[in-house]
Amino acid sequence: MPIVLFRVDERLIHGQVVVGWGGPLHADRIVVADDEIAASPWEQELYCLGVPPEIDAVFVTVDEARRRISEWKGGRRVIVLVRDVATARRVAEGGALAGEEVNLGGIHHAEGRTRVLPYLHLGPGDGDALREIAASGAEVSARDLPATRKVMLDELLAGG
Incomplete structure (x- = not known):
């Protein structure tokens, strides 16, 4: 199975991701790509409190995520979460997210x-970073929940 969701959401694991996305997408693994949390077992434990027992939670560095994206494209139904646009850009380096959809869901x-x-609130430089992600072969869009309208990158950045 492909990655069922690659999402930029500053809250990372929370109800909207676990219930709103995880349920409809039948996710069985959530991967958080975040350097600080990957080095903090107690923060990992806190995030795991919101994850049902049938879903595995994995915490990796951003570099490890970039290396393992192709592995996650097969087998399990994986949600990959990053905290911000800059981190998504780091994961996308070298075309690692080519063919994937990058969902902007909670900034x-x-x-x-x-x-x-x-x-969705974007900071200075986020538009350029999102264009880089798209240029690397990923589809970039925003949608807070699966049932809401997908807003494509061109429409998101039309004002800026």
Whole structure:
């Protein structure tokens, strides 16, 4: 099976991902690609509290994620989560996400970010990074839940 969801969501593992996406996509593994969390067993334990027992949770560095993307494209139904656009760009280096869909799902308001959608606020440089991801062969779009309308990258960046 392919990766069923590659999502940029600053909250990483939470109800919307586990229930809203994981259920309909029948995910059986969630991979969090985050250098800090990969080095922090206690944070991993906290995130695992929100994961049902039938779903494995794996925490890896960003470099490891980039190396293992092709492995995750086969076998299990995997959701890959990253915290921000810069991390997604790092994973996509070298075409690692070519043929995959990158979902922008939860980047909230913060200083210096501009509201693009109610659940998506992009900061300086995010537009260029998203264009790089798309140029590497990935489809980039935003959607907070599977039943909502998918907003493609060109529409997201039309104002900027």
